[in-house]
Amino acid sequence: MKKYDYLIVGAGLFGAVFAYEAGKAGKKVLVIDKRDHIAGNIYTKEIENIQVHQYGAHIFHTSDREVWDYVQQFAEFNRYTNSPVACYKDELYNLPFNMNTFSKMWGIRTPAEAKEIIERQIREAGIREPKNLEEQAISLVGRDIYEKLVKGYTEKQWGRRATELPSFIIRRLPVRFVYDNNYFNDKYQGIPVGGYTQIIEKMLEGACVRLNTDFFTCREELMNEAENLVFTGMIDEYYDYCYGELEYRSLRFETEVLEMENYQGNAVVNYTEYEIPYTRIIEHKHFEYGCQGGYGESRSGISDKTVITREYPAAWSRGKEPYYPMNDEKNNALYEKYRALADKEEHVIFGGRLGMYRYFDMHQVVREALKAAEKALG
């Protein structure tokens, strides 16, 4: 009999949900993470009395009622509504593309006027079969929205010109003919009051946690301690890259404390022109308190300083932080080969964004982890 029923590699959301469920089922769990903190990419850290999202803006949103109820056990969520603003050459536009955006762009007022302009621009472009991302985007939303709000942002994000990117990256570009800046269509959304890290802390309460521990530096010893493995690291690394390397896009974050109360008046401002090297600036205090009277919470104790983070897209190479899987045909085919190996494992579960090589939102990770736990634990 080994000491633990489960070794969980990765103290992120997937690993923590699985650990919590395993603990409830009476299993003994060891969780390791190579970082010096728990919570993976949803880690938030208090700076100047503000919860700072260390790995990019994280807004919880879902239409899955069960998942929404599940996360409420671990924190109270505020009523934050994501309504990002785009900045193009000092012009500000509301996102997602809606009547506020169109009215600012063309000085119009009604949905019929907006539709007429978009349809005319699509007609004028005359694109039947889009050959690249640029043509695809123009054929969906017309030239003005593409040039000002899609082109530069997408080129920075992918590190390539839009004419060199495949059209399938953009399948849809939703346009709304109502004055509504709520970015998500989901039924529920919010930010946990007090940050995300406390959620993971509570989920891991019954588990033994070892930080600064890389699975690959002590694989044998760790495997001797547990009957089963839940692996939320990179699946290709697990198999020693035997079929080759899966590709990612990376990011770089630059965080700064500013001696002012309110820098940009919104949590998220996207910079859509190519010449500005970052894609967005996050002002963290607005996630928790909003700009006016807060989301029902008292504003006492809120810092008169503010913390902002600039987010720079970056090329990925082994050793850098892998953020976005490049789910193109080549990489998906490679992942399928690794998945075939994974399917043959009897005591190993691969989970999360790195183990399953897929971009997941948080609610999807919770759902996937609950599914995996139910299958494994009954």
Ligand code: FDA
């Ligand atoms: P996660 O990466 O969090 O955890 C994996 C853990 O495993 C890490 O802590 C890592 O250190 C550890 N690990 C890896 N290899 C290891 C090894 N060899 N040994 C030990 N430990 C190892 N979602 C959403 O719903 N709303 C949002 O607004 C956003 N925003 C957002 C912004 C950005 C910039 C990104 C990149 C992503 C988002 N997301 C999001 C997605 C969200 O971050 C994601 O769903 C979860 O963090 C994924 O949780 P995982 O547990 O799968 O991975």
